[in-house]
Amino acid sequence: MAQKHSITFYLVLLHLIIMPLVPLKVYAGPLPISAEVVLIPVLTVVAAYEWYTKRIKLHDDLSMKTFMVLFGLFFLIQVISLTQAESLFPGIKEMVRYLSYAVLFYIVTKVNFSRSEFKTIGITFSIVLALVGIWGILTYVFAINLNTAGVYALEEAYGRVMATMGNPNYYAGFINFVIPGLLLVGVAYFKERKWQLMFFALFGIYVINQIFTYTRSAWLIMALAIILTSLLVPKRFYKKLFTIHMIVASIVLAIVVYNLPDVQDRTKSAMFVVQSFFPEDTTSPGGGVDRDGDGVEDDDSGKLNEKDEKNKSFTNKAVVSRTTLWKTGYYMYKDNPVLGVGIGNYDVRYKEYVTKYPQLYIGHDQYSVHNSYLKVASETGTIGLLSFLAIYVYYYIFMVKQYIIHREDLLKKLMLVGLFVGAGTFAGQNIANNLIFIPQVNVLFWLISGLVFNYVHSKHSRA
Structure with missing residues (x-):
């Protein structure tokens, strides 16, 4: 007789299918309605009911207490920070989203799934990844819904791929999160050649997608992630x-x-970005001398050609723009170091700060800080930032503990290493973007993390 699965299991599958594939967001008045707004509450109610009626079981020996205490502490600080907020509504929206991530993570980590259910989860997610990756390449080939921001700095490319993620930077963050796992499973897990090549091909599809996002920081992080993974x-x-x-x-x-x-020009641009954060020597390693102080060697042996000079100029402008946004977040934090300006209120106070500090104005009355940590610091102050970081520090501690316990099981070991590197790329890209505050990307982060922790803790030796 076929096993009867719980509704909770089917709802988790629905999350794995809909969250990567459906970026649609509509508004009911001021309220945003998107996939997670519907799916997570439904999953919460159903899981609670099925647990109460003993339809599902939880991992009683997998403690989530520390996670929940840390999530709860940051939530409390968010509530307190509202006393500083000019506008309550964006803060309340931010808090509800945050709470939903914590609940989702708890459910998918604690519910005891069977071996066949884990196998279905793995197959489903692999198919979804293939669909998203192939769609990303097709959108570039046929110029479908490409993002044109920053295309002025590209000569051959005619747009940036965002696939189903709504923004190339968000998609780049998601790609780097899943790439280490795909690489490890493809190369180091499977014994049969056909499965190795199939998953390596999926890895390759995502590498190509990452190139098509034309996100420089993501390119660098991807390269480092591949090296570290190996x-x-x-x-x-x-x-x-x-x-x-x-x-x-x-x-x-x-x-x-x-x-x-x-690829070659954008790679040089990425190198220029890295160089821009270090002081330039007046004498280059190649022997060329910079006599006029413009950072460009004057002799013919080391001088940048016109194309590279143009590339570097565009890159420097982008770096200045990004660092100016970071300064805005820092100034907001510096003026409100204890409780910040109130959760969700960075955008509300942005115009005030670029007016107060004219050097921060880059032509917009509202603009993202492009750094999740500065956003948290500016909105919830020092205590908020410390409690927020504590969640991710413990996330790594928890992961390392699971690795020590389960390192003899090859698949579990590879999944944890892939998640370790993938989560590291996620943390790194949040220095240059607000990925933690992008619902679609953040739901996928906690959903995948929870399912990996769940499987690793289970008694199943393979899925």
Whole structure:
């Protein structure tokens, strides 16, 4: 007789399908209505009912107490910060979203799924990833719904891919979150060649998608993530990678990526971004001397050509714009160091601050700080930032503990390493973007994290 699955299980599957595939958001008056606004409350009610009626069981030996205490502490600080808020409504929206993430994470981590249910979850998510990745490439090839912000700095590309994520920066963050896991499963887990190549192809699709986002910081983080992923399980990874079929697949992917539009120029631009955060030497390693102090060597052996000079100019403007936004967040925090300006009120106070400090004005009356940590600091102050960071510090502590316990199980080990690196990329990209405050991306972060923790803790040796 076929196993009868709980409604909770089907709702978790629905999250895995709808959240990556459906970016639709509509408004009922001032209230935003999107997938997570409907799905998470329904899952919460159903899971509570099925637990009460003993339709589902929880992992009683998997303690979430510390997570919930830390989530609760930050929620309390958010409530207190509202005493400083000029506008309550955006703050309340932010708090409700945050609370929904915590509830979702708790449910998907604690519910005891069967081996067949985990297998279905894995297959479903793999198919969804393939659909999103293929759609991303098709949107570039056929110029469907491309983002044109920053295209002025590109010569060959005619837009930036955002697939189903609404913004190329959001999509870039999601890609880097899943890429380490795809690489490890594709190279180091499967024994059969067809499955290795299939998952490596999926990894390759996401590498190409990342290129098509033309997000410089994401490119750098992706490169670092791939290197770190291979180094964390070096013996098995390189043994499986250095086989004829995987070497050929890797070479093909490298050739494809190298020949994609604007790859070389955008890579140079990414290097210029890195260089911009370090003081320039007046004498270059190659021996060229910068006599006029413009950062460009004067002799012919090391001088930037006109194309690179233009590229560097565009890059410097982008860096100045981004660092100015960060300064705005810092000034807001500096003026309100204890409780901030109130949760959700950065945008509300933005115009006031660019008026008060004219050097911060970049032509907009409202603009994102493009840094999740500065957003938290400016809105909830020092105590808010510390309690917020404590959640993610414990997240890593929890993950490392699970790794120590389950490192003998290959799949669980690889999943945890992939999540470790993926979560690291997520933390890194939040320095340059507000991904933690993008519902679609953040729901996927906590959903995938919870399911990985759940499977790793389960007694199933493989899914």
